[in-house]
Amino acid sequence: MSRPENVKWVDGLRGFASVLVIATHITRAFFLDLMKPASHEGLPPKLFQYPFLRVLTQGRIGVAIFALVTGYVCALKPIRQVRGGDRNGMFNSVAKSAFRRVPRLILPTVIATILSWFICQLGFYRVAQKADSWWLNFSAPGMSPNIGRAIYSLLLELITTWTKGWNNYDHHTWTMLPLLKSSMLVFTFLISTAYCQTRYRMMVALALFVYFYASNESTFGMLPFFGVFLSDLSQDPGHQSWCNARKWPGRILSPILIVAGLYISSYPEAEPTWMPWSNVMLEWSHYIFPGGCETDRYYTALGLILIALGIHFSNAAKTFLSSKYLLWFGKHSFAVYLLHGSLLRWILAWMYFGVRLPGDIIVEGGGVQAAPNLQICGRFQFWALMPIWIGIVYLCAYYWTKYVDPWCARTTEKLVKYVFEEPQMNLDAEKRLLPQ
Structure with a gap:
């Protein structure tokens, strides 16, 4: 049996992902042109429109990291048990993990949705609705006219989060349904291949x-199963011995893979024809990706695969990602993902646009004209207030991780103990079925 794989670096990578998700929503709210390779055709690009740096602001790779990590982590312990010959233990752990997965995703998401619903019904999103920002206008839900309608809308959004992947009170939770489906596919795969060599x-x-590559499911199909493959590969004794006996994979191959992955992940979300480097990538995509696909998501998936392989071959990269600071970010990543959108549309909008709403304008003839959108604050105030808001996000995430997550875990474990049979009960039942 191979030595247990150190997975601390995975938590550090997850911490990076949460930061990138915040970055992409700030970019969408206030710097939407950074999603393009240039602000206008023929203009030189801004600093964060260049390859490599744009990965930080467009942040699309954050969700892709969550998908890959889902496959990697879900498969890690079961594969270790299978490799050790403990298939019965693997069946037991997969059964409980699959059962736990549902409440451990649903309970926090429900709580975050209810919090966002309260914020909305108190009118705290109204500034975001009137802000001079397309993304804030789009993502900020409106107040309900009465309590009955408000409760109905809450129940509806709680249901559609898990049936249609849509939640009007928190658009970011659209990832919860495909992540849940991906984990269940991984668990099914593990059970189905338990007796395979x-x-x-x-x-x-x-x-x-490859199947999900051809099926246009780049993020929540390809990446989880590449995570499963990488989890298996990392625990293979022969592969471990090969890596330990050679220094060039970590010193030469790993940097090449990571740099290539970052470059590929830089593919812009819009207007790729405006710059030569992105236009070339667009032309290549017609030959390497299936028709009708979301090219930007495929390039992100491909880039992340190369980055993950680069990390896999590099002990230095794993050590860096396992630092106590990145592990702290990784520990709070799920809470940050659930909370940052509501805090952005509420507190950050108040910081940048104020708390007073302009009244409608009465024009000649007694007509009413809607007030103009609220204008954002000055540049100095913008950058001075941003670290304060980020501190608020992580402070809220800290208390969420300290109190809400443990409650969800305890509730899940109580449910598991109530629903699952004890091992001795299973043994007695099996004895009764044996021929006398």
Whole structure:
């Protein structure tokens, strides 16, 4: 059996992902042109419109990281048990993990939705609705006319989050449904291949990776199963011995893979024809990706795969991602993901646009004209207030992780103990079925 894989670096990578998700929503709210390779055709690009740096602001890779990590982590312990010959233990752990997965995703999401609903019904999103920002206007829900309608809308959004992947009170929770589906596909794969030889299990994981590549499911299909493959590969004794006996994969191959991955992930979301580098990538996409796909998401998935391989071959990269600071960010990543959108549309909007709403304008003839949108504050105030808001986000995430997450975990464990049979009960039942 191979030595247990150190997965601390995965938590550090998850911490990076949460920061990138915040960055992409700030960019969408206030710097939407950074999603393009240039502000206008023929103009030189801004600093964060260049390759590599734009990965930080467009932040699209953050959700992709969550998808890859889902496959990697869900498969890690079961594969370790199978490799150790403990298939019964693997069946038991997969059964409980699959059952826990549902309340551990649904309970926090429900609580975050209810909090956003309260904020909305108190009128705290009204500034975001009147702000001079397309993304804030789009993502800020309106107040309900009465309490009955408000309760109905809350129940509706709680349901559609898990049936249609849509939540009007928090658009960011659209990822919860595909992440839940991805984890269940991984658990099904693990059960189905429990008696496969190692090489064939890894081949099946890669076959499913190719299947989802051809099925236009780049983020929540390809990446989870590449995570499963990488989890299996990282625990293979022969592969570990090969890596430990050679220094060039970590010193030469790893930097090449990471740099190439960052460049590929830089593909812009809009107007790729405006710059030569992105136009070339657009032309290549017609030959390497299936028709009708979301090219930007495919390039993000491909780039992340190269980055993950680069990290896999580099002990230095794993050590960096396992630092106590990045682990702290990783510990609070789920809370940050759930809370930052509401705090952006509420507190940050108040910081940048004020708390007073302009009244409608009465024009000649007694008509009413809607007041103009609220204008954002000056540049100095913008950058001075941003760190304060980020501090508020992580402070809220800290208390969420300290109190809300443990409550969700305790509730889940109580549910598991109530629903699952005890091992001795299973053994007695099996004895009764044996022929006398």
